[in-house]
Amino acid sequence: MQARLSRVVVGVDGSASSLRALWVAVEEARCRYAQLVVVNCRPWVGKVAMTSLAGASLAGASAVATQSLCPAEIEEGKTDISDAFVEVFGATPLDVSIRPVISALPPARALVAAARPDDLLIVGRGHRSRLPWLSKSSVSDQCIAQAACPVVVVPAPAPPKRTYRWEQRKKVQPSP
Numbered sequence: 001m002q003a004r005l006s007r008v009v010v011g012v013d014g015s016a017s018s019l020r021a022l023w024v025a026v027e028e029a030r031c032r033y034a035q036l037v038v039v040n041c042r043p044w045v046g047k048v049a050m051t052s053l054a055g056a057s058l059a060g061a062s063a064v065a066t067q068s069l070c071p072a073e074i075e076e077g078k079t080d081i082s083d084a085f086v087e088v089f090g091a092t093p094l095d096v097s098i099r100p101v102i103s104a105l106p107p108a109r110a111l112v113a114a115a116r117p118d119d120l121l122i123v124g125r126g127h128r129s130r131l132p133w134l135s136k137s138s139v140s141d142q143c144i145a146q147a148a149c150p151v152v153v154v155p156a157p158a159p160p161k162r163t164y165r166w167e168q169r170k171k172v173q174p175s176p
Contacts, residue, residue, distance in 0.1 A: 007099075009037040009115045009149075010122045011107055011139070012084045017124030017156040023088050024154050025122040026096055032120075035097040038084075039114050040077040041107045042069060068104050077102030108142035117148045124154045 010025035012018050022038070029036040069077075081100045085092045092098065103110035115121040123140045140153045 006116070007035045007037050007119045008032065008122060009039065009111065009119050011039045011041070011111050011124075012081055013041065013107070014080060014084060015124065015126065017126050017154065019084055019088050019124075020157055021122050021124035021154040022084055024152065026089070026093055028120060028122065028152075029096045030093075034120075035099055037099045037101055037114055037119075038081050039101045039103055039107075039110050040080050041103045041105065041110050042073045042077055069102060073104075074102050108139045108146065111139070111143050112146045112148075115147055115149045119149045120152065121147050121149050122152045122154060124156060126156055 008025050008029040010018075010021050012022055025036060025038075028034070078100060082092065101110075101114050103114070105113060111121060111123065121143060123143050125140045126138065140151075144151050144153070
């Protein structure tokens with residue numbers, strides 16, 4: 001018998017890889033009849049608190065703990081989460097229980113803190129740098145190393161391909 005996961009946790013920052021991870025997380029939450037926890041991190045310089053917003057309605061969510069997040073930051077976080085749902089699905093899915101979390105922690109710490117051992121953590125992986133010695137540890141690498149729950153890393157979508165070459169574009173230009 002397979003154990004059911006209680007929640008699916010995903011981080012959203014508006015990047016293409018986080019939007020793809022959000023899509024995978026919603027599908028997993030639907031399949032498992034699990035609650036979806038959507039984490040959005042605000043600029044965290046000098047802050048250490050996490051704010052949990054109760055309720056499936058993002059517009060009417062109330063802040064539970066706002067020790068270091070001002071109301072404007074909470075509203076920006078709710079807007080970022082809402083915008084991500086609109087971009088991926090056209091609206092907030094009504095068939096999934098959603099718990100938005102606005103965090104003042106760094107992204108990897110916020111995701112690991114939001115995930116419990118029986119949860120599923122889904123993160124997007126951004127594009128890798130061509131100079132590996134210059135790249136810092138990614139959020140997905142930190143989550144894999146620190147999380148006490150299973151972690152699914154969703155690859156970044158492929159960048160769009162050009163349908164023309166620069167030389168072809170120069171030749172096609174209309175004459176005046």
